[in-house]
Amino acid sequence: MHEISIATSIIDSVIELAAQNNAKKVKEISIEIGKLAMIDKEQLKFGVEILANDTLCKGMNVEIKFLPVKIKCKNKHITTIDEDVEFLDIPKYLKCGKCGDNEGIEILQGKEILIRKVVFE
Numbered sequence: 001m002h003e004i005s006i007a008t009s010i011i012d013s014v015i016e017l018a019a020q021n022n023a024k025k026v027k028e029i030s031i032e033i034g035k036l037a038m039i040d041k042e043q044l045k046f047g048v049e050i051l052a053n054d055t056l057c058k059g060m061n062v063e064i065k066f067l068p069v070k071i072k073c074k075n076k077h078i079t080t081i082d083e084d085v086e087f088l089d090i091p092k093y094l095k096c097g098k099c100g101d102n103e104g105i106e107i108l109q110g111k112e113i114l115i116r117k118v119v120f121e
């Protein structure tokens, strides 16, 4: 499952960060995922919480937020798409809101998985 491997790398990074900061416990993390990353938020949260159990992240608060998709067309218009994206419909969404261009689209934001905030205790 996609979400579990992502959850694993999130927990690994948080533990590494905790070690660098000499922290004994992680209280809270905040994750941001682009809507094109095709992550199921509940599954990711569940995976992170399960994996946290055997670590210093046990019991931490996990906050997950979606980032809207930002694209740039070949005419350099920027469009923000904040609707929920269905995998099969991706090509339909990636269209300039101004000129309708859908061929020279550059994705500026929407595929990332970021750990935005980690709070230690």
Ligand SMILES: [Zn+2]
Pocket (backbone or CB within 6 Å): 073, 074, 075, 076, 077, 096, 097, 098, 099, 100, 101
């Ligand atoms: Zn355009």
